[in-house]
Amino acid sequence: MKLTKAIKDKSQGKYKYAEQAHILVAVDCIIFGYDGDELKILLIKRALEPAKDQWSLMGGFIEANENLYGAAERILHTLTGLEEVYLEQLKAYGDPERDPFERTISVAYFALIDINKYKEQINDAYQAKWFLINEAPKLIFDHEKMVEKAKNRIRYKAAFHPILFELLPRKFTIPQLQNLYEQVYNAKIDNRNFIRKVNSTGLLIKLAEKDKSSSKRGAFYYKLDLNKYKAKFSSFINFIPNPENFIL
């Protein structure tokens, strides 16, 4: 921090930074959800001017008493009613012209949620809608850039870390998990090799129950071994055969 322009505020007896421009700081959330079948993104439609009727990420300005993560949590909670979901800082965006109304720095966060569990809680006031990941509409400002970056980040991270489990319900089948990976990477994965790899992680506990909704035979449900999940989260597991062509 370059402090050479700091002055002492007589009224409070504290140092302050003089003659510096203060800027609006916002947080925008890229919210990914999976319903066991399709990977989606949650967007809101602007009901008011300016930018009325345009699709946008859910966002808000940072408040005096909260940190960036807290602001992202608040914004996510306001829209979805969700708490304690996976939420990670993506990047700060600060081009002078990114917001045509007023200069605004935006810190983007992405969230991974299970649509089934939470869809009833979504706040209708924002006209939120789930879009298929490849069928999202045009977005305001640089929000599409944020979404692309978030997709890339997820691809990158999910190649080595089990973050995609955050999108699944408590119990899920291996075909559902594979289907999720296939959508994230836009690729077909060999189911035999996939099952072996997933099982080799030791992260899954097989349940007695079966899901019969997608086949006659039915697929066994599994649940996450939460202890192992937490312990192994940072370790590297090659979930994806050829993680070649990602852009970092």
Add this chain to the structure above:
Amino acid sequence: MKLTKAIKDKSQGKYKYAEQAHILVAVDCIIFGYDGDELKILLIKRALEPAKDQWSLMGGFIEANENLYGAAERILHTLTGLEEVYLEQLKAYGDPERDPFERTISVAYFALIDINKYKEQINDAYQAKWFLINEAPKLIFDHEKMVEKAKNRIRYKAAFHPILFELLPRKFTIPQLQNLYEQVYNAKIDNRNFIRKVNSTGLLIKLAEKDKSSSKRGAFYYKLDLNKYKAKFSSFINFIPNPENFIL
């Protein structure tokens, strides 16, 4: 972006966001350097109140006409005279209490530079000093947290991408490169396996000249094949044997 508080500015005819707190936005740079022998970090010593005589990252406030990356470039250039060095956004920091003087959001960037090439250009006005990576002093605010995060990011990224070449001079020896990896990972690496892995990337071009400074036999200089470097930068190469225990 939540725009519900936008109003129309009569004087300019543009929409503006009303009743929102504007905050100071700074950029701080974690500058890593390698002199062919030791991995170091560049810090500045505060010459003025407040926080006089304390060590700090080089930073500055964002200006009206520049984006975040541009601000980081400017700050880096001001201190080191360097341009076109590797510079990557690390994370935005925004705890309300992170800066005791005034609420400030800081976007941290890290830079990778070759100390030999640039050390003459360093601006003395900031009392900058290179510290060994493991012998850095206490820093102001949350700067130590930033440095730790940057070290982790470099470890993470360098395990799969050839970013550490950014720290090397145009010509370098493989022992120098290995030494750099060993310092980044605080680990001994088998030189036989290391050489094979580095050569298998096809990224290096062997030069006729030898560096005799560190052994009697001398080690051949190599240079980067810049075309292949750019092409392969995003692809995954396992540079590090067991990338197990990194924290993401």
Add this chain to the structure above:
DNA sequence: ACAAAAGTGTTATAATTACACCCATGT
């Protein structure tokens, strides 16, 4: 001749890939 770092070679083990087949069940 010897010390010290540079550089080459080999082999065992483990991970990855590319395959083909059987299973369970609702219709």
Add this chain to the structure above:
DNA sequence: ACATGGGTGTAATTATAACACTTTTGT
């Protein structure tokens, strides 16, 4: 009985890890 997705097995290939020795040259 058969169609459909679920699940198991195996063999070839490739990558990784562990290891020892030879080369060069200044002193």
